[in-house]
Amino acid sequence: MLNHKSDLPAPEKPGTAPRRRGRVARREARVAAGREKVPQALRRIPAYTLLDEESLIAIEEQADWILSRIGVEFRGDDTALALFREAGATVEGARVRFDPGHARALCATAPATYRLHGRDPDRSVTLGGDHVVLMPGYGSPFVTDLDRGRRYASLEDFRNFVKLTYLSPWLNHSGGTVCEPVDVPVNTRHLDMVYAHLRYSTKPFMGGVTAPERARDSLDMARIVFGGFMDSHAVIQANINVNSPLVYDGTMSGALRVYAAAKQSVAISPAIFGGAMGPVSQPAVIAQTLAEGMVGIALAQLVRTGCPVVLGSFHSTMNLKSGALTFGSPEANLSTMALSQLGRRLGVPVRSGGGQITAANSADGQAMQESSMAMLTSILSGANQIWHAAGWLEGGLTMGYEKFVMDVDHCGMLLRLIEGLVVDDESLAREAYLDTGPGENFLSTRHTLRHFEQANYLSALPEAGPYETWLEQGSRTAEQRANGCWKAMLAAYEAPAIDPGVDEALRDFIDRKKSSLPERWHE
Template identity: 30%
Template sequence: MNSVWARLTQEQCRQLHNASLEILERTGVRLFNDEALALVREAGAKVTDGNRVRFPARLVDQALSTAPKSVTLHDRMGRPVMPLEGANTFFGPGSDCLNIIDHRTGERRRPVLQDVVEATRVCDALKEMSFVMSMFLPADVPQDIADRYQFQAMLHNTIKPIVFVTYETAGCVDAIAMAEAVAGGADALRERPFVACYINVTTGLLHNADALEKLLFLAGAGLPALYIPVVSGGTTGPVTMAGGLALSNAGVLVGLVISQLKREGAPVVIPGFGGDALDLRTMVDPYCGPDPRGMAQALAHFYQLPMFSLGGASESKLVDQQASIEAALDMLINALCGGHIMHDCGYLESGLTGSLTQLAICNEVVSWIRHACQPVEISAETLALDVIDQVGPDGQFLKLPHTRRHMRERWYPILFDRDNYNGWLAKGGGRTLAERAAEQVSQILASHQCEPLGPAVAEAVRRIVLRAEAQLGREPLAPASGGSYA
């Protein structure tokens, strides 16, 4: 894209920033981790009541001056594919849905590991999905270490960058160990990171032990951390958007300070969403309400920091009209606002259900958005004045080399129907968008396979999963080889 639509003015961003600074100095936050407490105390923060921390503004200024303005995620082959900066936008799925709507049957059921495998393969094949998350929480693996299985499945089934979530710090450590095995060591992974950990923080004012541990671990290793405090307006924060965002942003700044104290220049990705509120009628956490759109992105651009944003979710229970409309509007506005990593394509039921059919529809919408937002070339070749003169008033352009040279630059749908009525009936019997999307998913699953992991790497990854199993004191359940993931 050429530029970014800013929902907030620079002055409003300064106001929000100052508000967050005031929250940090006046109200303070609680940190549930001793190392983090020691680091901030040493740096000059005021610690009272054991773990209540008030930060002077200079600590925040210092952190903002050393945090990298750009982070580039690589693919599994070590190629830089996602430079998180400026107006660059990248879409992908969300993570850990508790339900799946099976694209084959339409049934809503508990997902299993094979669903993670399939979702990953579909993301790997869909052109506009730039990264992968584990769309589903598999019910058929030991739940305490499901995150290891998810990560292993993703490593086997995509070469695209992976944004991962783990329950506890041990899961994060194991994921990084697996990623290092794939990248060829810790230095290689740091130089060309192809994974990034998504850390949920309890609220802007409560920083839980696991979140801080993961942040410190990743900062220490020089690996990208997505530090995302969650504030729900009306319950864990003010119901007003400005207050909610000021509060969550205070928590974001805490994460920045701690990561930079741990290791100056450690890559941190901040949220490109915030200011949300629960639906106070149903107590559902809506994923794509209109009100806060663009605020957090504007703030992240104000800081010039890479961000983890939203795009493509719906509150609908089905792949229906609401799902299409919400996903499309959400992706379009978040793209216009310049979100960098935009997750949650394929989400239904406010993040509780995932659908590969919906994911394929989102992919189509993203391709539309890309064409609607891409810069326009004005040149002698595209103005085509010589061609116009050659054809004149009496000719036509169908047979010109110029036409054939450029006609494929335009957007052509894969799923959206543009046939005439009889053609639509003839090609597949007049199917709906969802039916066509489900068929695309089936075709991908029948044909697409990414570059496999080498056998030695697959074995190293498998050993890490087995080790986690052993620590649980259970029989190893990992397959004898990576085969069942292929």
């Protein structure tokens, strides 16, 4: 046993630390350029358990009461109604009701965990268990940056955010409608978006859901890339929004059935704003979310047994004086924690109700406060997939370039948090105490030299520096420093390789589809 300085090997020569710092810088550059693949995060700290068994059972019974007494309507989808009728549910017109426990029983064939595959196998992720998947914002019609301000999103913006997501080591999923490219027609927009995900990234992604035929187009494009692999593996994901309260329209349930028939991943996402789409009390919102989610999962299982699903939610409180939505509120965050518990009891992966969401109009203190609260809650809740983890502003109306960079940096911090602590001989560092002594620093100990590269999370944002230096360099805020960061990332972007024949087939598919459809800018 080593118990004295003389028993230890000689310290490393001077100059080692600077060379290691050089290696750190080079590694950071590789990560920033998307050339270094950071493994998917695995939770090593326990998820927060907010509710006790009695409370969980009460909420599950309330969900059953909603489904048996009130029911859920499927409007414009006779096929879905027929499936539920054949499964033993009570169907009256468009209304479907379930005996207590019936909807939950129909969900039992959904897998607790599964792989969602990327074009690059090393980018594939696991949904469920202790695995965590982060993805960027979704659905914003506007974008903003410090140079050009707020404007309608374009296809160029969409591609930029796909590229930035690909470059981010902390986002495991390319997302879906990262922003809404309003400069291309609505009825062909999905083709351009799916192509961008497949061409400019190799991470898992979401396809179109705004019509069943667009869902089929998305699957056809994925099949061009993945071929027969799709027959037995999930390679694309659908976001199915419930028209809360308690309504699935034919567009959403139709798209759900298309993805489920192909046994692709389906995320069911009730969207309940307390006081508008549900009661103002959070336990009621939680129970309604569970009820609506179980029905969507049940439909997916009736279409294709074993269809991979995610129980999702998007819930928020409201300012009941003005009617404005609020984000990052303590009440909504409590619901996030409870829904993760309920999803684990249901036995399916869980999507968090919100990532770095905010009502703020710019990446200011309000934005970071609300975003940080919502994101920290999502991480601690045990959610498996966290949407809107980067870029969200203005209640989801806007994707911010600077906000995206700031959020991604925060994602890295939180993923480091859930790694937890390893307490062993090496981390207790007795050797370091033997290398130095009372009143001396630990910077040159062998323990420090072995671990300094990975000891602490290193922010990707340029440092502000001491006050005097910060002042001399223009007193740049974090948002201003992030402005240069996203520009540098896009300048360093290199498109991932793709088989030329596959790329040609994708382009040919898009050209044929576009030529067969009239231009429709509004639907």
